[in-house]
Amino acid sequence: MTSIRTLTSGACAVALASLCIFTAPAKAQTYPTRSITMIVPFAAGGPTDVVARIVTGHMAQTLGQSVIIENVVGAGGTTATTRAARAANDGYTLITGHMGTHAASVPLYPKLAYHPEKDFEPIALLAGTPILILARKDFPPKDLNEFVTYVKANAEKVNAAHAGVGSVSHVSCELLHSILDVKPVSVPFSGTGPAMNALVGGQVDYMCDQIVNAVPQINAGTIKAYAIATPQRNPSLPNVPTTAEAGLPKFQAQAWNAMFAPKGTSAAIVASLNAAASKALDDETVKKRLLELGSVIPTAAERTPEALATLVKNEIAKWTPVLKPAT
Numbered sequence: 001m002t003s004i005r006t007l008t009s010g011a012c013a014v015a016l017a018s019l020c021i022f023t024a025p026a027k028a029q030t031y032p033t034r035s036i037t038m039i040v041p042f043a044a045g046g047p048t049d050v051v052a053r054i055v056t057g058h059m060a061q062t063l064g065q066s067v068i069i070e071n072v073v074g075a076g077g078t079t080a081t082t083r084a085a086r087a088a089n090d091g092y093t094l095i096t097g098h099m100g101t102h103a104a105s106v107p108l109y110p111k112l113a114y115h116p117e118k119d120f121e122p123i124a125l126l127a128g129t130p131i132l133i134l135a136r137k138d139f140p141p142k143d144l145n146e147f148v149t150y151v152k153a154n155a156e157k158v159n160a161a162h163a164g165v166g167s168v169s170h171v172s173c174e175l176l177h178s179i180l181d182v183k184p185v186s187v188p189f190s191g192t193g194p195a196m197n198a199l200v201g202g203q204v205d206y207m208c209d210q211i212v213n214a215v216p217q218i219n220a221g222t223i224k225a226y227a228i229a230t231p232q233r234n235p236s237l238p239n240v241p242t243t244a245e246a247g248l249p250k251f252q253a254q255a256w257n258a259m260f261a262p263k264g265t266s267a268a269i270v271a272s273l274n275a276a277a278s279k280a281l282d283d284e285t286v287k288k289r290l291l292e293l294g295s296v297i298p299t300a301a302e303r304t305p306e307a308l309a310t311l312v313k314n315e316i317a318k319w320t321p322v323l324k325p326a327t
């Protein structure tokens, strides 16, 4: 008797077509069959939101499905990251996290409901984001030296905006404040999109934040930038000095944004998302937009899931001793 396994495709077509279709192996390329939700753990218009929208806009074309951005705010990005960690690991709920949600949160939140290394599958690093010291345009200090003197002399009066405890803006200014040995008032927002609006409106004094949504405002003259906390100037802001040039070499800070899936998401899905993200980062239009906003585009070697896993591990190790004493 002829078994189903030994039927030729011709015989299959004639005799057992429906059974053959039923027994055909599932294809990896069936993912995705519907839209994907990308959780952004901060308000719309901030650096994380902007990077996620630029990259996923292109990924949607590659994947053949739309990627819907869902801004979920609260607790410095940890509310959204907890939700992403608990989401179904089927590739339809992802998160664009950053140095705060996936590293600094560990020492800052003793009861953090997720662990960045244990509860996520890293997909890809999307952008390196240098940190700038920014201020409202009429903040009195004219340069970084004056800023240091002014903030030290007026530490009880000045305030710094940020995106919640553990956010990049919070952690970066904490580092700055520890160097200056000051404790100014801090004003939390649901993301540095709204914090930037408050800075432009003059409702807050200064902020340390990722370059991405600062470049258009600096160029428009609606805020001022004292320095960029990286060893080199950024091509998108050639007139902004480095902290070393401006007199505060100890303040060095660079953040990043990256894409993660809940733990247990299949290797095939992670590989297809990684390939789509990497293709987006190679696209000329995507590259141009990210570079114009001052981002650093990861190299091919930096874009792998393994490289992101190592980055997360190293960043947790780097920030834990710096931030632990503050809790």
Ligand code: ASP
Residues within 6 Å of the ligand: 042, 043, 045, 046, 047, 048, 049, 098, 100, 162, 163, 166, 167, 168, 169, 170, 190, 191, 192, 193, 209, 210
């Ligand atoms: N840049 C923000 C932070 O300080 C968050 C955001 O992207 O809005 O963590």
